[in-house]
Amino acid sequence: MSKIDLNDVMFETMVIHAGQEPDKGTGALSTPIFQTSTFCFETVEEGAAKFSKEIPGYVYSRGGNPTNRALELKCAALEGGEDCVATASGMGAIGAVLLGLVKTGDHIVCGDTIYGGTSVVMRTNMPDLGIDVTFVDTTKPEEVEKAINEKTKVIYFETVTNPTLKLADIEEIAKIAKKHGVKLVVDNTFSPPPILSPLKLGADFVIHSVTKYINGHGDVIGGVIIGPKDDIAVIRGNYVTKICGTPPSPFNSYLVMRGMKTLPIRVREHCKNAMEMAEYLEKSEYVKTVYYPGLKSHPQHELAKKMLNGMYTGMIAFELKDDVKGLSAFEAGKKFLNNLKIASIAVSLGDPDTLIEHPASMTHASVPPESRLEVGITDGLIRLSVGLENVKDLIKDFEQSFAKL
Structure with a gap:
C-alpha cells in the first residue's frame, strides 16, 4: 500500500502518485508493462477461485491487467470517483457506459452539440437498438428537464461542447437528474482536472478520451x-470485457500514466496560451466570431468563471468574416489553414503540437448538415487546439497566413 494519504495532498502530488507505487517484486519505480495475454495459477483451486472472484488476481488481460489497473486507479483518483474502467478508445468508453445503463425501450436525453463519433452512436446506433434519444440545448437546464419522460435513464452531454465550446451547468442538471432518478453521464475530455471535476458537482459518471x-x-x-x-x-x-471487448493494451496504459504525471503543468500552459490566442483572434480584422469561455464576450463567461477553476480549456473555435478579399468564410478558412506553418491540420486535440481543423468536413462530417447548423457548426467554423509552443510564434504563424488571404 502507498505510504501517501492521497486525501491529504495537493492535486499535483496526487496525480503523480495515485495508482502507482514501486513494484513489489523488483522495486521498479515506474509501473511495469505487463505485456501478457494470460496469467498462470499455482493450482487448479487457485484458478477457480480467481475466476469466481473469491480471491483477487488476474486471469486474462481482457478482463484485467496490472498495468491497466494502475491507470484505472490513477484516473479514479484524478476525478475523485470510486472506481474506473479503462477502454481502448474514447468511443469504447462511450459505447460501454451507454450499453451498461440503457436497454431496449429506454430513453436518453442528449446534448445537441457533441463529438461527431458520439453523434453517430446517438443518432444511429441507439435507435437501432430500440433506444430513443432526444437532443436538447444543455445550456438551458429547463429544456433538459422538459425532455425527461418515464422511460428516461440517462442524461448525457459534454462539459465543454465539441466544437462550439458551450457549457452546461452541471450542478443544476445534476439536481434535475437526481429529482427524476436519472443517471448523469458527462464527457469531460475538453476540460480535465485541474480545470473541472464533474463528480464533485453531482455527475454520476465521467468519461474521457484519454487520447x-x-x-x-x-x-x-x-x-x-x-x-x-x-x-x-x-x-x-x-460490456468493456464482453460485448465490446475493448480493454486498452498495457503499453498504452503505461504511456497514459507517464503523460498524466505532467497533466497539471501542461493543462495550465495550454489554457494560458489559448487565452492569449483567443484575445488575439478577437482583435483580428479577419475574424467574425471567437468562441472561448475565457473571453468576456462569451455568453456563458460568468458560468465559466464559476465552473472552470480559472482555466478555460486549450480549445478555441472561431469563424472568419464573409467576403474576406472576395472569399466566403469557408474558402478563406481553407486557404488560411493550408498556409499555416506551425499549426498542423489534424483532428485530435490536447497534444503539445497546435492542431487545427474544419469540423463540418472533418470531425463533424457525420452530423446531418441541418443539425450542424442548428447548433452553430457552420461551414466556416474552425476548431483550434492550442499547443505548448511559444504563443508568440503561434501568433506570428497566424499573422503570416492571414496575410496570404
Missing part, C-alpha cells in the same frame, strides 16, 4: 469511465 489532454502527447488512443464502484463493476464485466 487527448490526459495522455497529452498524441501517441495513444484510449478512454476511461469513472463512477460508482458497483456500476463500474457491471460495465467492466458485461
Whole structure:
C-alpha cells in the first residue's frame, strides 16, 4: 500500500502518485508493462477461485491487467470517483457506459452539440437498438428537464461542447437528474482536472478520451469511465470485457500514466496560451466570431468563471468574416489553414503540437448538415487546439497566413 494519504495532498502530488507505487517484486519505480495475454495459477483451486472472484488476481488481460489497473486507479483518483474502467478508445468508453445503463425501450436525453463519433452512436446506433434519444440545448437546464419522460435513464452531454465550446451547468442538471432518478453521464475530455471535476458537482459518471489532454502527447488512443464502484463493476464485466471487448493494451496504459504525471503543468500552459490566442483572434480584422469561455464576450463567461477553476480549456473555435478579399468564410478558412506553418491540420486535440481543423468536413462530417447548423457548426467554423509552443510564434504563424488571404 502507498505510504501517501492521497486525501491529504495537493492535486499535483496526487496525480503523480495515485495508482502507482514501486513494484513489489523488483522495486521498479515506474509501473511495469505487463505485456501478457494470460496469467498462470499455482493450482487448479487457485484458478477457480480467481475466476469466481473469491480471491483477487488476474486471469486474462481482457478482463484485467496490472498495468491497466494502475491507470484505472490513477484516473479514479484524478476525478475523485470510486472506481474506473479503462477502454481502448474514447468511443469504447462511450459505447460501454451507454450499453451498461440503457436497454431496449429506454430513453436518453442528449446534448445537441457533441463529438461527431458520439453523434453517430446517438443518432444511429441507439435507435437501432430500440433506444430513443432526444437532443436538447444543455445550456438551458429547463429544456433538459422538459425532455425527461418515464422511460428516461440517462442524461448525457459534454462539459465543454465539441466544437462550439458551450457549457452546461452541471450542478443544476445534476439536481434535475437526481429529482427524476436519472443517471448523469458527462464527457469531460475538453476540460480535465485541474480545470473541472464533474463528480464533485453531482455527475454520476465521467468519461474521457484519454487520447487527448490526459495522455497529452498524441501517441495513444484510449478512454476511461469513472463512477460508482458497483456500476463500474457491471460495465467492466458485461460490456468493456464482453460485448465490446475493448480493454486498452498495457503499453498504452503505461504511456497514459507517464503523460498524466505532467497533466497539471501542461493543462495550465495550454489554457494560458489559448487565452492569449483567443484575445488575439478577437482583435483580428479577419475574424467574425471567437468562441472561448475565457473571453468576456462569451455568453456563458460568468458560468465559466464559476465552473472552470480559472482555466478555460486549450480549445478555441472561431469563424472568419464573409467576403474576406472576395472569399466566403469557408474558402478563406481553407486557404488560411493550408498556409499555416506551425499549426498542423489534424483532428485530435490536447497534444503539445497546435492542431487545427474544419469540423463540418472533418470531425463533424457525420452530423446531418441541418443539425450542424442548428447548433452553430457552420461551414466556416474552425476548431483550434492550442499547443505548448511559444504563443508568440503561434501568433506570428497566424499573422503570416492571414496575410496570404
